[in-house]
Amino acid sequence: MPTALTLSLVLAVSARWSFEDAYDDVAGGAWYQGQNNEDATLAWGESYVMASLAAMARATNHPMYLDRLAEHIDAVLAQRDDARGVADWRGISGPCWRNTSYQSPTPYCYAVHTGMLVTPMLEFVAAVEASPWAQQAGDDGETLASKAERYLVAAQESVAFHDDEWNDGGYYVFPDVPNLAAAGQIQPLNQSNALGRAHLLLAALTGDAGALAKATALATRFRAQISTGADGALLWNYGAGAYAAPGEDISHAAINVEFAVLAAQHGVVFDDTDLAGLATTFRERIYLDDATFSDFIGGGSTNGDSYRAQIGRWVVLAPWSASTYAAVRDAYDRDYAPPVGSGSVLLGWALLAEHEPLRCAPFFYVADWDDQGDVREATAYGANLQTIPPALQSSCLVPVEHDAPRPTVVAQWDGEAYHRVASWTASGAAVRKHIPYDPRFPFVYARDGVLFEFEDAFVDGDGIVVHEPAELVPPTIESEPPATAVLDQPLDYVPVAGGDEPRWWSLIDAPGDARIDPASGAIAWTPDAPGDFDMVIRLENDVGAVEQAFSVHVDGFGGLDLKDDPTAADEGSGTNSGTSGSGDVGSSGVASSEGGGSGVGSSPATSREDGCSCTLDARGRAWWLVFAAVPWARRRRAGLNARASARSARSPR
Numbered sequence: 001m002p003t004a005l006t007l008s009l010v011l012a013v014s015a016r017w018s019f020e021d022a023y024d025d026v027a028g029g030a031w032y033q034g035q036n037n038e039d040a041t042l043a044w045g046e047s048y049v050m051a052s053l054a055a056m057a058r059a060t061n062h063p064m065y066l067d068r069l070a071e072h073i074d075a076v077l078a079q080r081d082d083a084r085g086v087a088d089w090r091g092i093s094g095p096c097w098r099n100t101s102y103q104s105p106t107p108y109c110y111a112v113h114t115g116m117l118v119t120p121m122l123e124f125v126a127a128v129e130a131s132p133w134a135q136q137a138g139d140d141g142e143t144l145a146s147k148a149e150r151y152l153v154a155a156q157e158s159v160a161f162h163d164d165e166w167n168d169g170g171y172y173v174f175p176d177v178p179n180l181a182a183a184g185q186i187q188p189l190n191q192s193n194a195l196g197r198a199h200l201l202l203a204a205l206t207g208d209a210g211a212l213a214k215a216t217a218l219a220t221r222f223r224a225q226i227s228t229g230a231d232g233a234l235l236w237n238y239g240a241g242a243y244a245a246p247g248e249d250i251s252h253a254a255i256n257v258e259f260a261v262l263a264a265q266h267g268v269v270f271d272d273t274d275l276a277g278l279a280t281t282f283r284e285r286i287y288l289d290d291a292t293f294s295d296f297i298g299g300g301s302t303n304g305d306s307y308r309a310q311i312g313r314w315v316v317l318a319p320w321s322a323s324t325y326a327a328v329r330d331a332y333d334r335d336y337a338p339p340v341g342s343g344s345v346l347l348g349w350a351l352l353a354e355h356e357p358l359r360c361a362p363f364f365y366v367a368d369w370d371d372q373g374d375v376r377e378a379t380a381y382g383a384n385l386q387t388i389p390p391a392l393q394s395s396c397l398v399p400v401e402h403d404a405p406r407p408t409v410v411a412q413w414d415g416e417a418y419h420r421v422a423s424w425t426a427s428g429a430a431v432r433k434h435i436p437y438d439p440r441f442p443f444v445y446a447r448d449g450v451l452f453e454f455e456d457a458f459v460d461g462d463g464i465v466v467h468e469p470a471e472l473v474p475p476t477i478e479s480e481p482p483a484t485a486v487l488d489q490p491l492d493y494v495p496v497a498g499g500d501e502p503r504w505w506s507l508i509d510a511p512g513d514a515r516i517d518p519a520s521g522a523i524a525w526t527p528d529a530p531g532d533f534d535m536v537i538r539l540e541n542d543v544g545a546v547e548q549a550f551s552v553h554v555d556g557f558g559g560l561d562l563k564d565d566p567t568a569a570d571e572g573s574g575t576n577s578g579t580s581g582s583g584d585v586g587s588s589g590v591a592s593s594e595g596g597g598s599g600v601g602s603s604p605a606t607s608r609e610d611g612c613s614c615t616l617d618a619r620g621r622a623w624w625l626v627f628a629a630v631p632w633a634r635r636r637r638a639g640l641n642a643r644a645s646a647r648s649a650r651s652p653r
Helices: 014-024 041-060 063-077 111-129 144-160 189-206 209-224 250-265 272-286 308-320 322-335 343-354
Strands: 287-289 292-296 299-302 362-364 369-371 375-378 384-387 396-403 408-413 418-424 431-437 450-455 465-467 484-486 504-509 531-540 545-555 590-592
Touching (some): 014 041, 014 343, 063 111, 063 144, 144 189, 250 292, 272 287, 272 292, 272 308, 292 308, 308 322, 322 396, 362 396
Antiparallel strands (some): 287 292, 292 299, 362 384, 375 465, 396 431, 396 465, 408 450, 531 545
16 A cells, blocks of 8 residues: 655745646636647746646645646646647647747647647656656546656657757757758757756666757756856856847746756756856845846846746756745735736746745844834944744745845854845835845854844934744644544544745655545545555645654454454555654654654665555655645645635635
C-alpha cells in the first residue's frame, strides 16, 4: 500500500491560498481551455497556467495540482495542429500549435511556442514518474502513470518537429516562412532557450543523449553571450551579441533565467555562481524600490504595462536572493492580489508559493526608538530592528507594519558593513511590508538576533514609525485522533487547529486511498480491510509546522476483529508505517504533536512497495515527494469543491 513521504523543508502557506483565489476566478479554473494558438493565446497564456500548476505541485506535493494540470494538458493537446486537422505554411499538419498572427496570414509553428507548451507537460511526467500514487486512477479512469506516458510521447513528437530548424552552434533558425520578418535569421535567445528547457527535461527523464547535447549547446551559447557588470549583474541582449544597454526586456529575459536555473539544477553549464549573478541582476538593476521596477535587465524605463507584472517569474531566483522574494511579494500583495486575469501573474503567485519563506518575528534594538505605546518612532538615522531567523542558513521574512515619511532603505549588517535588502517608498500611512533576512550575511549582533537598520533623509521628530509587532503563533493540533475505525464506514476525524491563519493541512503518511482537506483538515477515508493503519497529518502556517501521528485499528465484519481470529487469512491486514524523528523542533520548523507525531529534521529514506528507497535532496524539492491525493471533485479551497460549486460555499481561512 503506497504511503506519502515526509518533506523536510517547511514553507509558509499564505501564497498558496492567494493562488487558489486567483486560479478559481478565471472561468472557474478553466482559463484558456478550448482556445487555439492562432493568436498565441496558448503560448503566452495557457502555458503559464500549466506552469503554475506544476509549481504548485512542487510547492505542496499535492496530487490535486497534477489532476488539474492533466486537464489543462489534455485541452492543449486537443488544440495541436494534428488533432485539429490544420496545417502550417508547408501544408504539414504536425504535432505543433500553429500561429497566424505574427506573420499574418501565413500559418507557422514557432519553436518558442512549442517550448512554452511542452515544458509543463514534462514537469508533469517528472512529478508522476516515481510518485507513490502513479497508479491511482482519476475521475476519468486513467492513471497518472498512463497520462504521463502519453504526455511524454506527445512532448517528444512536438520537440522533434523543430529538428529541421536546429543548428549545432546552439540555436534554432527561422525557416523561409512567407511574411515572417525574421525569416532565415537566428532565433532570439529566449526563443531558442524556451525549447532548451524541454531538452533538459527530456534528457533527465529518458536519458536522450541528443536532447542533452542540444541543451548543452544552448546553455553554452547563452552563457557566452552574457556580460558581467561592475556590480556583478549578468547582462545580455534579446538577440545575442555584445551587450548594449539596457539589454533584453524582463519578460523575455525571464525565459532565459528559467532555462539557466533548470540547467544549473541538472549540472549543465550554469552553476550557483551564475544564478547568484542573475539574482544580482534583479536586485540591483530591475528592483529599484517597492513600487518601481525596470523594464529591461540593464535598467532604463520603468513600470511598463507589458513588463512590470512579469517580475513574478523571476522568483525562481529566490533561493539565491531573499530580496528578490520580498520585493516581488510586496508588489504582488499590493498590486496583483486576486482576482487576476493574467496567466503570467498566476504563475507569479505559484512561484511565490513554491519559494515562500517562513515568517520571523521582529523586535526593537534598545537604542534610537521613542516608545509611544502601540508604535515606536525612530529618534536617529539608522534606527535598528532585529529578528531571530529559524536558522542562519535559511531566509525568512520579517513582517513590519510601518509609516515611512520618506523613501527608506532597509539594510542588513554583516559585522563590517550594511547591505541593502529592501527599498521602500514613502508610505503616507501605515502599511505592511516584509524585510528579508538574507542568509548571505549570517551575523548575530545582539540578543541572538541579526540586525537591520532604516536609512533615510532623517528629520528629527519625523522618523519612521514602526508598530509593535504582533506575536507570531506557530500551528498546533489540539484534538485527539481516533484510535479505531469500522470496516466499510467512513473515518470521522476533523482535527482542531490553533495558531495563526492561514493554515494548510496535508497527509504525510496514510493508506493510499485516504484524503485530507487542506482547508479544514477533514480526513476522508473508508477502510476496506481490517488491520492497523498508521497516519501522520501535518498542519502548516506562515510560522512553522506540526505533525500528529496516530494508528487506527479497523475491526472486521460486524465488529469481529479478524486479526484475533486464528482462522482468518493474513492478507488484507497489513499495516502502513512511516518514519519517526526525534519530535524536537529543529531548523526545519516542524514539531510533533502530543499525539505521538514525528519531528522532521534530516531527510529519512522511505521504502515503497516498488522497492524505491527515496530521500529528499537538500532543498526538499524532489518531485516524487507527494502528499496524499485529493480527488478532482474535492479540489477547491473550502472543502476543495468542484469547479462549478458556488464561491460562497468557501470556508474561512
